[in-house]
Amino acid sequence: MAEPGRPLGGGGAGGEGLGRSRGGFTSKLHLSADGRCRPLSLVVTAGQRADCTQFRSVLEKIRIPRTGPGRPRTKPDSLAAGKAYSNGPCRQYLRQRGISHTIPEKTDSQAARLRKGSRGGRPPGFDEDRYKKRNTVERAINRLKQSWAVATRYDKCGYVFLGTATAATLIIWLRT
Template structure:
């Protein structure tokens, strides 16, 4: 067992939710070996071809990661880990939202647009999309730049952005990949809509937090209206120019938005979550060309946090 590999307890939690074998040439052989290889790459950031021999063939491991990023297997595993924590009452639903910039390596640029024909590959829930179908179906919306792969060009080169929400115990609840030039507030609704923690028993998945804390980047009418419509208590500081405009209007400017200073101090949980995620070097510097593959890498890193904290 290598450093960072799954323990027996962690493997037992994941095994029931993994795709089953399709009986073709042992394609789904030894999921545990493949997951250990994927986690090794996520943790160290090495090239796929440089994976240790104990992980198995690098191409098999990469294809497993690509397919699981496309068909939602990584997201399904993350939600099951969240569901187990929620059933045990271990999720603090006082959440925080914030993005982080991810510098893209030069290997992340140059994603092909003329992809080869779809390869016929089956998974647990039927046929998995091939390369060209995956690129269209799994491409993050509003990625911007580089063909919509969640990259944008700046003076420093290609950059991307990872928007996320975190619970009060510094664990990611939802992840969204966009281009680095996208404003934080444009992905606010997408991040909150992606929160979906299933119930282990009967009942609908939980999607509404108890409260939310965010910085001034989310201080606009659209974000506040969305939170009021969903009945989510929130603490977002008012921008200086918005406050001055409100004061100039006098009575017509309305009352200032409520602000809980003590609750706002707890917003550091999302900053600490970002710090833990970026301990994974494949996430701190993006080398994945495809946006959906990078989102799978981020989801795998988030899954490790849920399993081990």
């Protein structure tokens, strides 16, 4: 089960992946994780970037090598995500790729749908048991933060920080 994740830290402008956010001058590390809390893909952005804007790029970077011959898998079996990803473009992208998903509906979207009556359509499917497993991405972030270099983010260039996070990800994969 893959999950696009919450950001790690804050963000910025330009190629440095640094920018102004509520937390100050920081960057965000967007990621997806498998069911065993291992990061599958990483994207570094500026701190002010919204999570849902990186949804597609995070999912498109997933590459899971096969044990035998063949191209790596690029499509997760299923996906659980938070309310930040409960918008039309994210759901449409998942439908196009044929990825089953569990994303709760925002309360304002739900109220708008109910106001429209029968024209509002039916509510999106939601599996509570599968949604309970969504915390794997938070646990993957905590594993990454065990690496001091990832937690402090002293690297000034975005590609250097991405390399540091990738090295921490490799250590996580080798330990499990």
